[in-house]
Amino acid sequence: MDFPVYSSVVKELKDSFLSVFETSKDVDYEEEQFQDCRITPTTCGTITIENEITNPMTEKLELARKWSLNKYKYTRQLISEKLGHGSRTVDxxxxxxxxxxxxxxxxxxxxxxxxxxxxxxxxxxxxxxxxxxxxxxxxxxxxxxxxxxxxxxxxxxxxxxxxxxxxxxxxxxxxxxxxxxxxxxxxxxxxxxxxxxxxxxxxxxxxxxxxxxxxxxxxxxxxxxxxxxxxxxxxxxxxxxxxxxxxxxxxxxxxxxxxxxxxxxxxxxxxxxxxxxxxxxxxxxxxxxxxxxxxxxxxxxxxxxxxx
Structure with a gap:
């Protein structure tokens, strides 16, 4: 027997889950793209200075990936409890x-x-x-x-x-x-x-x-x-x-x-x-x-x- 509402919820969770990994791939691509932007260390006597250019977009994508993953887990747990499948902590x-x-x-x-x-x-x-x-x-x-x-x-x-x-x-x-x-x-x-x-x-x-x-x-x-x-x-x-x-x-x-x-x-x-x-x-x-x-x-x- 099919449950249209349950099927749509599962589909949304699946799409959300896939988007998390697609975001992760984008982050890896950005990191590879900016690996050539590193500045080689400059040495003067015993002092070594190393500078590195960080990409703000990479940080934002990483934050978005973590937020999406956390939101996905939260939604999955909530739906699981509503359907009576998941366990929950009770005080x-x-x-x-x-x-x-x-x-x-x-x-x-x-x-x-x-x-x-x-x-x-x-x-x-x-x-x-x-x-x-x-x-x-x-x-x-x-x-x-x-x-x-x-x-x-x-x-x-x-x-x-x-x-x-x-x-x-x-x-x-x-x-x-x-x-x-x-x-x-x-x-x-x-x-x-x-x-x-x-x-x-x-x-x-x-x-x-x-x-x-x-x-x-x-x-x-x-x-x-x-x-x-x-x-x-x-x-x-x-x-x-x-x-x-x-x-x-x-x-x-x-x-x-x-x-x-x-x-x-x-x-x-x-x-x-x-x-x-x-x-x-x-x-x-x-x-x-x-x-x-x-x-x-x-x-x-x-x-x-x-x-x-």
Whole structure:
């Protein structure tokens, strides 16, 4: 039974593999072409000076060849794992922590989205309450028989609007701090996690190559390849282990910082909503002072995304 997708992937890998060796031939040709450009050593007494003209194009081709080879090995290992054929290095505890972090990131993003919607709706509600209060005040002056009723409603709407402005400031502070945690601190940690996951695939790719060479027949031609493979394997192993240690450290500090930030912001959110629900303007102002949230004189409520 044919698998068109799998066949196309194999063809791409084959073409990539052949291009690597074609690039290698080009490098050999360039080296032969510039062998005649060497300057013979000049001797003066006991001092010998030797100059050699290097070809920048040769160096670039060599770098391109190495990059292509590494990319080929990485892609081959990744596809092999996806198809369930290749073996992979697994760190159960670390992988579990990374999965939890990625899942929490999605949930925190959702909280931010909802909080921003709440801030926007609150801002528009405060704006309407102000207009409604002004309308009641205007009617209280023109309707003497309903002056008291219109005045009471005007005062109520203005008071609720004032409390809404204070709540809007508190909610925006909550959003700003959680946004910094999610889209800067956590995002930076996930960037290191991405580098770690890439290094893990590279490490497994060169580990697989070394294992295949060790299983093959030994001979004068295979020994140099094995030694070269060992050096590459050791290089990528050290890179993988270093990034793994970096991820462990960042996850530890992230957890400590996350608990500290979220605990403070959740208390702020709860306290502000509770005070607003009871119409306690004094308590709302005390909450802003408690969390060091400063409101500039004459500052009006704005939706979070208008400021940021």
């Amino acid at each position: 159960l505890e670390l992988d579990y922590q990374i999965d939890i972090l990625k899942d929490n990131k999605k949930k925190y993003d959702n909280i931010l989205r909802l909080a921003q919607m709440f801030s926007s709706h609150l801002f528009h509600m405060v704006h309407i309450q102000k207009q409604l209060g002004n309308a009641f005040s205007d009617l209280s002056l023109k309707s003497l028989e309903l002056n008291r009723e219109f005045s009471e409603n005007a005062d109520t709407q203005k008071m609720v609007a004032k409390n809404g402005e204070i709540l809007c400031v508190a909610i925006n502070s909550f959003i700003e701090n959680v946004n910094t945690l999610v889209n800067k601190t956590i995002k930076d940690t996930l960037l290191t996690v991405k580098q770690y996951e890439t290094s893990r695939i590279e490490y497994d790719a060169y580990r697989t190559d070394l294992e295949e060479l060790n299983r093959g027949p030994l001979g004068p031609h295979s020994l140099p390849k094995i030694e070269e493979s060992k050096l590459l394997f050791q290089t990528y192993k050290e890179k993988y282990e270093q990034l793994r240690d970096d991820v462990v450290i960042k996850l530890k500090f992230l957890e400590e910082n996350k608990i500290k930030v979220l605990r403070t912001q959740l208390v702020l959110f709860h306290s502000a909503i509770s005070a607003y629900s009871t119409g306690n303007q004094t308590q709302l102002e005390e909450i802003l002072a408690q969390f060091h949230i400063k409101v500039k004189p004459g500052e009006k409520a704005t939706p979070w995304f208008d400021d940021y």
